[in-house]
Amino acid sequence: MTGHPDEVLKPYASQPQSSRGRRFAESDPSERTQFQRDRDRIVHSNAFRRLMYKTQVFVNHEGDHYRTRLTHSLEVAQIGRTVALALGLNETLTEAICLAHDLGHTPFGHAGQDALNACMHAHGGFEHNLQSLRIVDELEEKYAQFDGLNLTFETREGILKHCSKRNARLLGALGQRFLDRTRPGPEAQLADLVDAIAYNHHDVDDGLRAGLLDIDALRAQPLFDVPYREVTARYPGLSRRRLVYEVKRRMINHIVSDLIDESRRRIAALEPKHADDMRAHSVPVIAFSVEIEEAHLALKRFLMEHLYRHPEVVVMQQQAAEVVDTLFHHFASDILRVPEAFRERRGVDADTEEYGQMRLVADYLSGMTDRFAMSRFEQIQS
Numbered sequence: 001m002t003g004h005p006d007e008v009l010k011p012y013a014s015q016p017q018s019s020r021g022r023r024f025a026e027s028d029p030s031e032r033t034q035f036q037r038d039r040d041r042i043v044h045s046n047a048f049r050r051l052m053y054k055t056q057v058f059v060n061h062e063g064d065h066y067r068t069r070l071t072h073s074l075e076v077a078q079i080g081r082t083v084a085l086a087l088g089l090n091e092t093l094t095e096a097i098c099l100a101h102d103l104g105h106t107p108f109g110h111a112g113q114d115a116l117n118a119c120m121h122a123h124g125g126f127e128h129n130l131q132s133l134r135i136v137d138e139l140e141e142k143y144a145q146f147d148g149l150n151l152t153f154e155t156r157e158g159i160l161k162h163c164s165k166r167n168a169r170l171l172g173a174l175g176q177r178f179l180d181r182t183r184p185g186p187e188a189q190l191a192d193l194v195d196a197i198a199y200n201h202h203d204v205d206d207g208l209r210a211g212l213l214d215i216d217a218l219r220a221q222p223l224f225d226v227p228y229r230e231v232t233a234r235y236p237g238l239s240r241r242r243l244v245y246e247v248k249r250r251m252i253n254h255i256v257s258d259l260i261d262e263s264r265r266r267i268a269a270l271e272p273k274h275a276d277d278m279r280a281h282s283v284p285v286i287a288f289s290v291e292i293e294e295a296h297l298a299l300k301r302f303l304m305e306h307l308y309r310h311p312e313v314v315v316m317q318q319q320a321a322e323v324v325d326t327l328f329h330h331f332a333s334d335i336l337r338v339p340e341a342f343r344e345r346r347g348v349d350a351d352t353e354e355y356g357q358m359r360l361v362a363d364y365l366s367g368m369t370d371r372f373a374m375s376r377f378e379q380i381q382s
Contacts, residue, residue, distance in 0.1 A: 010088030010089070011273050014089070014186065023137070033092060048103060051105075054107055067206055072202065073099050076098040076195050077095045082256065083259055089187050101129075101159055103135045104128045107373040109320070111317035112320050116328065123354070123355055129161050130160065131363075131366050139367075160174060161192050165178060183284060186286055193259060194256075196296070197259075204299075205245075207306075212312060222295045227247045228243075262287055263285065270285055332361050
């Protein structure tokens with residue numbers, strides 16, 4: 001089946017009827033494309049629902065209006081679909097990748113990931129992109145014929161944004177691009193960039209809402225200052241809440257428009273006839289202009305200094321790291337403390353070799369929501 005929106009795809013888009021396929025053969029969907037099936041399986045997964053209670057920057061109980069991994073994923077998918085449609089790429093594949101890209105994230109955002117990675121240092125480490133792939137390939141339990149969600153190669157390729165050469169060698173065809181230093185398909189390239197767009201801009205919003213970022217300091221950033229001057233000139237006396245929203249939406253519109261324009265320019269210069277032409281090209285074809293790339297990175301550096309390293313955020317991160325570290329060592333010291341049903345589903349017991357036990361603990365911890373992790377931590381401490 002082709003069907004809307006795939007009937008209007010450009011030749012260089014990923015075509016659902018010529019997908020590289022799934023790990024386990026299945027009959028073709030009758031009323032959906034292959035990538036629509038992927039998207040639907042992701043949305044119905046347990047891991048996707050848990051994103052509602054996983055943190056971006058601010059821990060879950062700090063406020064009801066801050067972004068979670070779920071709202072972030074939805075915002076990424078929204079931007080991704082807009083750009084994909086404008087460029088003639090596969091909108092549904094882009095959406096699937098965007099919705100799945102954070103499935104493997106730990107509780108407590110990057111602080112939780114860093115803590116779990118440190119705990120797993122002697123056992124292969126922990127990386128959320130690889131864990132997202134592990135979830136869709138192995139850990140979801142829904143289907144009689146296979147473990148995981150059995151997604152297409154193209155969706156799995158987009159989920160795996162980063163990978164060490166050591167891990168790439170274990171992944172067969174999916175990991176080969178990290179060894180050959182080639183690129184993923186165009187929709188995967190796009191999903192990576194719109195993730196960064198959403199991340200930067202909603203952290204500006206959340207940081208201002210929390211009172212940790214200062215508007216005057218943000219005005220040193222071109223991406224913020226230009227729309228700020230436009231909004232204040234057009235709507236003098238606007239309330240702070242409306243001002244911030246009007247500035248933010250103009251920021252996103254500006255950078256998304258640049259992404260579309262620059263990508264169109266590069267596509268026209270390359271004249272790709274197939275998605276593989278985009279993979280083989282020496283530089284990304286889906287990209288920002290140099291000017292916007294520099295401004296985008298400058299904003300990212302600003303947020304690192306003024307938000308992610310803000311004393312209040314650092315305290316939250318330290319508390320989160322303590323929770324993850326405590327939970328890891330609690331379960332790692334006695335694997336039988338991991339719930340029996342979880343152990344049995346993965347065939348791990350007290351006689352399993354150490355690597356398998358530690359990976360089970362990492363799977364268990366990374367699947368926790370913020371509030372469940374806090375609950376288990378409090379039980380251990382009591």
